[in-house]
Amino acid sequence: MPRWLITGASGQLGARVLHALLARKHADLLALVGTREPPPGAAIARIPLDDVEALRRTVRDFAPDFVIHTAAMTAVSEAFARPDDARRQNTLATRILAESAAECGARFLFTSTDMVFDGANAPYTEDAAPTPLSVYGRTKADAERAIADLPHTLTVRIPLLFGLPATPRPSTFANQLAALRENREQTLFTDEFRTPMWNRDAAEALIRLAESDVAGVLHLCGPQRLSRMEMIVAVARAMGIASPAIRPISRLDVAGPEPRPADLSLRAERFGRLFPDFSPTPVSDPRTWS
Numbered sequence: 677m678p679r680w681l682i683t684g685a686s687g688q689l690g691a692r693v694l695h696a697l698l699a700r701k702h703a704d705l706l707a708l709v710g711t712r713e714p715p716p717g718a719a720i721a722r723i724p725l726d727d728v729e730a731l732r733r734t735v736r737d738f739a740p741d742f743v744i745h746t747a748a749m750t751a752v753s754e755a756f757a758r759p760d761d762a763r764r765q766n767t768l769a770t771r772i773l774a775e776s777a778a779e780c781g782a783r784f785l786f787t788s789t790d791m792v793f794d795g796a797n798a799p800y801t802e803d804a805a806p807t808p809l810s811v812y813g814r815t816k817a818d819a820e821r822a823i824a825d826l827p828h829t830l831t832v833r834i835p836l837l838f839g840l841p842a843t844p845r846p847s848t849f850a851n852q853l854a855a856l857r858e859n860r861e862q863t864l865f866t867d868e869f870r871t872p873m874w875n876r877d878a879a880e881a882l883i884r885l886a887e888s889d890v891a892g893v894l895h896l897c898g899p900q901r902l903s904r905m906e907m908i909v910a911v912a913r914a915m916g917i918a919s920p921a922i923r924p925i926s927r928l929d930v931a932g933p934e935p936r937p938a939d940l941s942l943r944a945e946r947f948g949r950l951f952p953d954f955s956p957t958p959v960s961d962p963r964t965w966s
């Protein structure tokens with residue numbers, strides 16, 4: 677049976693990847709997590725991303741065929757507040773895991789982010805040079821560079837994800853759905869654009885890519901370019917809520933320590949050429965929120 681190691685298997689994306697692999701029933705699975713639980717059914721290893729030796733040992737002992745690395749310090753504000761930890765967890769851990777995977781001859785997928793770009797020149801193709809505005813974006817762009825020389829490695833830049841989590845854990849999208857259902861007012865940016873993707877589509881795309889031999893950098897994206905407000909209005913309409921309690925705001929109205937990129941839309945023609953049958957799901961599809 678093929679051996680899959682999923683890091684961040686308790687996170688929004690990693691849990692979806694693990695869930696999809698569990699459904700296959702013919703994979704030997706190891707779920708690396710921090711403090712939370714992954715979906716049940718796989719062996720679990722709780723390893724802090726800063727524990728370099730434990731990361732190396734775990735990969736060596738499990739000897740995976742495939743590694744999908746989704747674990748990271750993902751909160752932009754946390755990375756800004758603790759840049760050294762962010763560098764260790766997002767950049768150094770990625771290099772260590774990729775090196776260890778290469779020693780086993782394993783395929784390694786690293787989930788990077790649209791936030792490696794500054795938002796001024798969207799839509800971005802894989803050829804665009806990273807220009808991150810945040811500590812978070814820099815640690816991910818540095819990780820991309822740090823693994824670029826290793827064999828069997830692919831960096832997949834992920835856009836903003838939507839959809840319900842596979843495990844009971846907090847998520848921005850789930851909070852937004854709850855606010856819609858309870859008619860609670862939420863403030864949403866009208867001028868921050870992304871190409872959001874359903875977390876299940878992203879998980880399926882990652883598994884297909886892991887089983888391919890594509891190398892380098894590749895973008896994923898959803899079917900539409902939407903502002904954060906447009907995204908939630910589309911969900912509200914699909915839910916039959918004609919006048920959702922939304923207060924539109926500009927990203928320029930929110931003072932933060934780091935600038936918010938205006939438009940991080942990605943183009944994913946490379947993925948589309950590889951998998952022409954893959955049709956990403958729009959946010960209005962009821963499966964994404966029910």
Ligand SMILES: NC(=O)c1ccc[n+]([C@@H]2O[C@H](COP(=O)([O-])OP(=O)(O)OC[C@H]3O[C@@H](n4cnc5c(N)ncnc54)[C@H](OP(=O)(O)O)[C@@H]3O)[C@@H](O)[C@H]2O)c1
Nearest residue numbers: 684686687688689710711712724725747748789834836837
């Ligand atoms: N969600 C998005 O919209 C989005 C957009 C672009 C790119 N991405 C990228 O996609 C990947 C997955 O994102 P996500 O939204 O699924 O993230 P998430 O929900 O925040 O989950 C992060 C995962 O990493 C683990 N983790 C975090 N810090 C750790 C530490 N110090 N030691 C061990 N494990 C640690 C967490 O474990 P515990 O929860 O068990 O502690 C969790 O399993 C990330 O690489 C992110 O950069 C996500």
